[in-house]
Amino acid sequence: MMKAVVLHGNKQLTYEDWAKPEINNGKQVLVEVKVSGFCGSDLPRVFEERAHFYPIILGHEFSGLVVECGTEVSTLSVGDKISCIPLIPDMHDPNSLMGNYALGKNYSFVGSRIHGGWAEYVVLPEENAFHLPVSCGYKEGAFLEPLTVALHALNIMDYQGGKTVAVTGMGTIGLLTMQCARILGARKICVFDIDEQRLEAARDMGADFCVNTADPDHVEKALGYTNGKGFEVVLETAGVPFTEILALKLAGAKGSVMFIGTPHKNLLIEPEVFELINRKELHISGSWMSYSAPFPGWEWEFGSELLADNRLSLDPLIAGEFLLSEAPSTILNIGQNAQKPGKLLFSVNGGSGK
């Protein structure tokens, strides 16, 4: 047996005994989970009856230690530090054959379609355990998946340095996207949020301009930073109607607007706002998950290096660190607050350190 946080139904999370998973084919590894995160995408699963099945163990952002390898495993050994690669693609899907692993219909996903990492142990296919550099801590390892989401958007839009960049929404993905845009050579970065604390965090991480969207003049103010030209690159990470519209207003002529945030609400666009796409000849694109060829992709290789080399500021992204046993009460308490304060991390098997 092991301990796990199990979702039995809407808002029914319990910390309980659960059968310890076992390797059932030669190509799997058994992972002792060390640090496991709570993702924004887990909110609807826990609070809006959006889990694929019950009871389920959620958790797709986690790091751990390989403690057992199947007989055919060749790229990992017992004692390796890993981070979970949650997407299990259907490799026969035409999209996967083209290297677009997350765009197929029949993929599986650790922590949403199969049991995940809010538990002491998880069995993963060998290809779904990313071997972390030795200098990468478990806490950092738990950030690899959200970090790859940020890097994927920049990867598929052929992001280049030397440009003016706007990032809307300073949640976990927004703050990571902003830092990646900076590392990849942005000329100036302007960030947007309604929370002054989040903007302050962004400033500490290297944002050049921080604009509070509660300010009625926020668009004019922001465009002023580009001498009225608008931004060459706009990265939308909040997934709410307000910022989805703001992104179109912030882009300059021929600008690129990338939608990263997952939308949850209806969006009503007035014709004069939609027309901005025409008038400015905008390049509109979207990003989904974080995978590219060869699987899992550049996002994971580069992301793990950024983490191992401590090139990202992660501590301000963390809202709190708890034991796995504290996860149900922590999640249920936080969930009742509309505002998301940042990433919740759960330490498992004593794994909060390196």
Ligand SMILES: [Zn+2]
């Ligand atoms: Zn996630």
